[in-house]
Amino acid sequence: MRKRELDFFRKLLNRRLEELLMEAERTKDQVKEIDEPVADPMEFASNGFDRDFLLRLRDRERKLMVKIKEALERIENGTFGICEECGEKISQKRLRARPMTTLCIDCKHEQEAAEERQKYEGPRESSTLWARM
Numbered sequence: 001m002r003k004r005e006l007d008f009f010r011k012l013l014n015r016r017l018e019e020l021l022m023e024a025e026r027t028k029d030q031v032k033e034i035d036e037p038v039a040d041p042m043e044f045a046s047n048g049f050d051r052d053f054l055l056r057l058r059d060r061e062r063k064l065m066v067k068i069k070e071a072l073e074r075i076e077n078g079t080f081g082i083c084e085e086c087g088e089k090i091s092q093k094r095l096r097a098r099p100m101t102t103l104c105i106d107c108k109h110e111q112e113a114a115e116e117r118q119k120y121e122g123p124r125e126s127s128t129l130w131a132r133m
């Protein structure tokens with residue numbers, strides 16, 4: 001990939017990372033607020049739900065940040081834009097839409113199909129979630 005293209009993706013990823021860091025700060029504040037003791041048990045219950053939601057959100061933000069950092073590393077070591085599965089170039093169009101991706105569209109479809117198969121064969125995540133609630 002050309003230097004100019006790499007610069008473009010570096011900027012794009014850095015900007016996304018900054019946005020995420022700001023969002024993460026906000027989520028952290030919200031979790032702190034919810035952790036304040038409350039007298040009303042009804043309110044407490046609903047806070048517990050919000051807290052779960054926020055913690056999950058924070059977890060997702062963290063994972064996304066890791067992915068962005070990994071993509072930035074790939075830009076530095078020259079493997080950015082190369083499919084880690086088949087070694088082919090990932091299309092510019094796909095990279096612009098998903099700069100954190102490590103798979104070309106073919107390998108991605110392959111992976112999704114495999115996940116889909118696993119979902120039907122493996123444990124049903126959604127039903128266990130309902131059972132807990």
Ligand SMILES: [Zn+2]
Binds near residue numbers: 085087104105108
């Ligand atoms: Zn591939």
